[in-house]
Amino acid sequence: MSKGVETRTAILDEATELASRVGLGGLTIGTLATQTGLSKSGLFGHFASKEALQVDVLLRARERFVDAVLRPTLSVPRGEPRVRALFEHWLSWQRNGLSGGCLFVNAVSEFDDQEGPVRDELLRAERDKAESVLTIVTAAVTERDFAGDLDVEQFGFELEGIMLAHHHNSRMMRAPDAESRARTAFERLVESARPH
Amino acid sequence: MSKGVETRTAILDEATELASRVGLGGLTIGTLATQTGLSKSGLFGHFASKEALQVDVLLRARERFVDAVLRPTLSVPRGEPRVRALFEHWLSWQRNGLSGGCLFVNAVSEFDDQEGPVRDELLRAERDKAESVLTIVTAAVTERDFAGDLDVEQFGFELEGIMLAHHHNSRMMRAPDAESRARTAFERLVESARPH
Numbered sequence A, B: 001m002s003k004g005v006e007t008r009t010a011i012l013d014e015a016t017e018l019a020s021r022v023g024l025g026g027l028t029i030g031t032l033a034t035q036t037g038l039s040k041s042g043l044f045g046h047f048a049s050k051e052a053l054q055v056d057v058l059l060r061a062r063e064r065f066v067d068a069v070l071r072p073t074l075s076v077p078r079g080e081p082r083v084r085a086l087f088e089h090w091l092s093w094q095r096n097g098l099s100g101g102c103l104f105v106n107a108v109s110e111f112d113d114q115e116g117p118v119r120d121e122l123l124r125a126e127r128d129k130a131e132s133v134l135t136i137v138t139a140a141v142t143e144r145d146f147a148g149d150l151d152v153e154q155f156g157f158e159l160e161g162i163m164l165a166h167h168h169n170s171r172m173m174r175a176p177d178a179e180s181r182a183r184t185a186f187e188r189l190v191e192s193a194r195p196h
Helices: A003-022 A029-036 A040-046 A050-074 A080-096 A103-111 A117-142 A152-172 A178-193 B003-022 B029-036 B040-046 B050-074 B080-096 B103-111 B117-142 B152-172 B178-193
Strands: none
Touching: A003 A029, A003 A040, A003 A050, A003 A103, A029 A040, A029 A050, A050 A080, A050 A103, A050 A117, A080 A117, A080 A152, A080 A178, A103 A117, A103 B103, A103 B152, A117 A152, A117 B152, A152 A178, A152 B103, A152 B117, A152 B152, A152 B178, A178 B152, B003 B029, B003 B040, B003 B050, B003 B103, B029 B040, B029 B050, B050 B080, B050 B103, B050 B117, B080 B117, B080 B152, B080 B178, B103 B117, B117 B152, B152 B178
């Protein structure tokens, strides 16, 4: 990485962390300047506008999700083991990732009804994630770990629900059993997906 | 209702609608004044501060959730029929309620890591809702519609997940099949809860 790219990535990582706490919509060149101690004019050299900064933060968060969740998942053999790896790495992402919780969960609530470039980028990120999940689940069908007539999109919908309930229960309710509840729900989902 | 209470309720309903779109954190006396055309000084007569307004909006949204979801649910016979009624009325709440989606889903993302009176009130609301769900599911066990050894808290966790996945898929992804996916997931959950 060149020095310029490194600096930009370091700024974006701070911005991502900040956005997870104050909300992506609350992230501005001004709040980022206050947080990082960098000058506003310096930051404007990296990001043309608040919206450009918010889009870049989403792109950076996607890279981090790929590194933390998808890449290690894809190193596990195809089939049920890979589906389990996906679940485990996704749980870790929610547990150990950003201090304010999953940036995507928070951003979806903020931007689901705000048309514009931030929503567009968020939709691309969510679609790509959903497609990655479908690919991983479909491979478990091909490997015959899961039933041939499994509705893989339904599996993806229910897995998303488990992850959202885990996020809600761990972050809002601070329930100590959020993770074990998520595991129990996941086991029931996997069990229902196996050949019958 | 006295005239004063009626006016206050009407203002709070507009504020609730506004908060569903801009986020509860984005709701201030100033944005509400712009939206309603009422004077800021008039609004300060009703709400002492931004935080007091946000807490009052949560209390009003709870009343509306009780009226739209819990009250009609409790008019249905105890047992599985009442659990089904809860699911249907909750779906309608997410589909037809506020223009910006469920206020509670959005507020949880915003306030889960912001200590203070708004989070405290939100936690009370979420706890009360979770308790109502548990009571309704437990009655289905007592009525022997559901298995005697059902983990009712697990049922509540998974139902919450289905509702959150529905909210995500309908509002962010604008998926036309969000509701049918939620129904399929709910049927699987109910089936697993029946006596075996």
